[in-house]
Amino acid sequence: MRRVKDLADRLRVYLVTDDRPDHEEVQDIVARALLGGVTCVQLRRKSEDGGPMLRLALALRELTRAHGALFIVNDRLDIALLSEADGVHVGQTDLPARLVKSRFPGLIVGVSARSVDEAVRAEADGADYLGVGSVYPTSTKGDAVLTGLETLQATRRAVHIPIVGIGGITVERAAEVVAAGAEGVAVVSAIMSASDPQAAAEALARQTAR
Amino acid sequence: MRRVKDLADRLRVYLVTDDRPDHEEVQDIVARALLGGVTCVQLRRKSEDGGPMLRLALALRELTRAHGALFIVNDRLDIALLSEADGVHVGQTDLPARLVKSRFPGLIVGVSARSVDEAVRAEADGADYLGVGSVYPTSTKGDAVLTGLETLQATRRAVHIPIVGIGGITVERAAEVVAAGAEGVAVVSAIMSASDPQAAAEALARQTAR
Numbered sequence: 001m002r003r004v005k006d007l008a009d010r011l012r013v014y015l016v017t018d019d020r021p022d023h024e025e026v027q028d029i030v031a032r033a034l035l036g037g038v039t040c041v042q043l044r045r046k047s048e049d050g051g052p053m054l055r056l057a058l059a060l061r062e063l064t065r066a067h068g069a070l071f072i073v074n075d076r077l078d079i080a081l082l083s084e085a086d087g088v089h090v091g092q093t094d095l096p097a098r099l100v101k102s103r104f105p106g107l108i109v110g111v112s113a114r115s116v117d118e119a120v121r122a123e124a125d126g127a128d129y130l131g132v133g134s135v136y137p138t139s140t141k142g143d144a145v146l147t148g149l150e151t152l153q154a155t156r157r158a159v160h161i162p163i164v165g166i167g168g169i170t171v172e173r174a175a176e177v178v179a180a181g182a183e184g185v186a187v188v189s190a191i192m193s194a195s196d197p198q199a200a201a202e203a204l205a206r207q208t209a210r
Numbered sequence: 211m212r213r214v215k216d217l218a219d220r221l222r223v224y225l226v227t228d229d230r231p232d233h234e235e236v237q238d239i240v241a242r243a244l245l246g247g248v249t250c251v252q253l254r255r256k257s258e259d260g261g262p263m264l265r266l267a268l269a270l271r272e273l274t275r276a277h278g279a280l281f282i283v284n285d286r287l288d289i290a291l292l293s294e295a296d297g298v299h300v301g302q303t304d305l306p307a308r309l310v311k312s313r314f315p316g317l318i319v320g321v322s323a324r325s326v327d328e329a330v331r332a333e334a335d336g337a338d339y340l341g342v343g344s345v346y347p348t349s350t351k352g353d354a355v356l357t358g359l360e361t362l363q364a365t366r367r368a369v370h371i372p373i374v375g376i377g378g379i380t381v382e383r384a385a386e387v388v389a390a391g392a393e394g395v396a397v398v399s400a401i402m403s404a405s406d407p408q409a410a411a412e413a414l415a416r417q418t419a420r
């Protein structure tokens with residue numbers, strides 16, 4: 001299907017924001033990363049009230065729109081709707097993908113999967129893409145399960161929707177994640193903590209070019 | 211207006227759930243409180259993932275519907291929408307009432323106000339009712355501002371929408387909260403921690419009868 005191919009292209013360099021309190025810093029890094037070629041930005045704020053999170057979402061929606069990038073909100077479907085995000089990303093204990101997709105079919109729904117089973121179930125629930133990982137050890141998510149490249153390869157054979165590898169991915173590792181079957185790479189610190197976020201995004205775009 | 215009068219009646223005995231982990235316990239207390247005459251139930255879960263919170267919301271939606279009571283969700287507009295709640299309640303740092311109301315006009319929107327200024331602004335933003343308090347000292351919300359009965363009286367003169375007093379309200383204090391101008395009383399522990407939640411709800415209904 002054409003649409004799936006398009007989505008896969010737009011998930012190629014996928015930036016997930018971190019929890020730093022300074023909104024201007026987040027916006028500045030995202031703006032530079034978009035210049036470098038980030039194709040999708042996910043707003044993830046695990047411990048922020050709805051008011052400030054919505055303000056940040058509206059700012060990132062404007063930035064991503066200006067660059068033709070996707071904008072996805074983690075977990076908070078309400079903030080995704082109010083900020084006119086392209087989609088929402090849910091973990092295994094967040095809102096059920098099937099329900100979200102059935103009520104808001106126009107939204108892209110991404111699901112975090114840590115095993116082939118979870119991936120197959122997410123696809124059956126109507127997920128549009130998967131975040132599979134943690135591919136490598138990571139300090140960003142304390143509760144992350146290490147899946148390795150093998151789970152990524154097995155998941156690629158088991159499902160038809162695009163897969164984004166996530167967890168500990170660096171510029172140096174990006175190519176092998178794509179070689180293992182991922183359509184895109186999702187990173188937090190490889191861009192958020194880079195001394196030059198634009199250069200980091202450019203390098204990730206090069207490493208994942210098809 | 212008739213509609214406001216109806217809403218005021220339905221806010222008379224307003225139960226806010228607590229954060230106890232056991233969902234069955236919450237459902238059991240809410241069921242007994244509804245038998246006792248609770249007219250509105252607000253689901254407030256400050257530290258729960260979307261998946262389990264939605265399951266609890268769906269259970270409370272069924273219970274409140276069976277008793278003709280209102281069902282309101284605190285902060286999580288998405289869970290309010292997915293559980294077909296009657297409304298959403300937002301604090302001063304949650305989603306902005308004006309935006310929620312403009313996008314989802316069919317939802318009842320309640321706003322927490324700690325001063326006449328916040329109350330007047332919330333009414334201008336389209337709030338359908340106010341939660342004013344904390345009327346008395348309370349241990350349920352650590353960050354609560356003590357407003358006293360005076361703020362309640364001043365707010366009653368300043369706005370036209372129904373007011374629910376909240377914060378440290380007991381059966382013994384309910385009548386003076388209503389006498390100060392509140393259309394309803396909101397309680398957490400007076401029902402959630404009562405040895406007999408049904409009897410506590412009955413007593414609150416008697417004390418607030420018009």
Ligand code: NI
Binds near residue numbers: 001004
């Ligand atoms: Ni196809």
